[in-house]
Amino acid sequence: MSEHTTHQKVALVTGANKGLGRATAEQLAALGMTVLIGARDPQRGEEAAAAIGGDVHAVTLDVTGPATIHEAAKQVEERFGHLDVLVNNAGITGSGQVSPQDAVDQIPSSVELDMVRAVFETNVFGVIAVTNAMLPLLRRSPAPRIVNVSSHAASLAITSDPDGPLTNLPSSAAYTPSKAALNSLTVQYANELRKDGFLVNAAAPGFVDTDSNNHSGHLTPAQGAEILVHLATLGADGPTGGFFSADGPVPW
Numbered sequence: 001m002s003e004h005t006t007h008q009k010v011a012l013v014t015g016a017n018k019g020l021g022r023a024t025a026e027q028l029a030a031l032g033m034t035v036l037i038g039a040r041d042p043q044r045g046e047e048a049a050a051a052i053g054g055d056v057h058a059v060t061l062d063v064t065g066p067a068t069i070h071e072a073a074k075q076v077e078e079r080f081g082h083l084d085v086l087v088n089n090a091g092i093t094g095s096g097q098v099s100p101q102d103a104v105d106q107i108p109s110s111v112e113l114d115m116v117r118a119v120f121e122t123n124v125f126g127v128i129a130v131t132n133a134m135l136p137l138l139r140r141s142p143a144p145r146i147v148n149v150s151s152h153a154a155s156l157a158i159t160s161d162p163d164g165p166l167t168n169l170p171s172s173a174a175y176t177p178s179k180a181a182l183n184s185l186t187v188q189y190a191n192e193l194r195k196d197g198f199l200v201n202a203a204a205p206g207f208v209d210t211d212s213n214n215h216s217g218h219l220t221p222a223q224g225a226e227i228l229v230h231l232a233t234l235g236a237d238g239p240t241g242g243f244f245s246a247d248g249p250v251p252w
C-alpha cells in the first residue's frame, strides 16, 4: 500500500444484532470504521445496521454454519477487499435467557452432553471457523486485531477460589469451560500470528444487562463493550495473547 493511500478500517462483529455485539459495532462505527454486523438472521442484522446508521452493513453469518461463514467471507472480500478487526462475540449460555444463578441445567454431574456440544459448537468451534475464514482478509490489514469475547467465568484462578466472587453460581460443565477453551485458543492464535503483526486478545466484559442473562447484569451494553473496543483498536505496542477486563488484566 502506498503511503498516500488512505486505509479505511473495516471491522466485523459476530452476533452484533443485539447486546454487547451491537454496542461494540456502534462504538467502532463512531470511531470512523466501516462496521459489518454479523447476524444469523438477515432481518435482525439489517434492522440493527439501519438503527445504528452510518457506514454499517449487515452480513449474514451463523458461526455454526460453514456455508454462511464462507459466503460472508466472500462478500467481505468482494465489497471491502480486507478486514482490520474481527470481534468474535457471538455466544450462547446454553441455558437460554436465564440469570446465571438459574443455570442449573449445566451442573456437571447431571448435564446433558448435547447441551455441552451445542455450547462448544458456538462459543469455541464457531470462533475457529470464523477466524480461519477471515484470516486471509485480516492478513491484508496493516494492523490486524482479533478480540475473543470471553468472561470472568473463564478464569480458572477465579473459579477455583472457594472464596472467589463467582462461588455463588451453580457449577457449569458447558458455558464456563467453553470460555476457558476460548481463552486457551486466544493464546494459541496469538502465538501463531505474533510474527505477522496480529494482536489477539480475550475480553471479559463484566456482568452486562442483555438477553443472555435475562437482563440481570448491572452494566449497560455500552459499558461492557468498552474493553472490546479498546482491544479492537490497540496500537502497535499493544499486548497480544492476553485476557483483559475494563479494570486491566484478568488472571487466567
Ligand SMILES: NC(=O)c1ccc[n+]([C@@H]2O[C@H](COP(=O)([O-])OP(=O)(O)OC[C@H]3O[C@@H](n4cnc5c(N)ncnc54)[C@H](OP(=O)(O)O)[C@@H]3O)[C@@H](O)[C@H]2O)c1
Residues within 6 Å of the ligand: 014, 015, 016, 017, 018, 019, 020, 021, 038, 039, 040, 041, 044, 061, 062, 063, 064, 089, 090, 091, 092, 093, 122, 126, 149, 150, 151, 152, 204, 205, 206, 207, 208, 209, 210, 211, 212, 213, 217
Ligand atoms: N452479558 C454478559 O454479562 C456477558 C458476560 C460475559 C461474556 N459475555 C459474552 O458476550 C457475548 C455476547 O453476549 P450478550 O450478553 O450480548 O448476549 P445476547 O444479547 O444474547 O447476544 C448474543 C448474540 O450472539 C448471537 N448468536 C448466538 N448464536 C449465534 C450463532 N450461531 N451465529 C451467529 N450469531 C449467534 C445472537 O444472535 P440471535 O439474536 O440470532 O440469537 C446475538 O446476536 C457472548 O459471547 C457472551 O458469552 C456476556
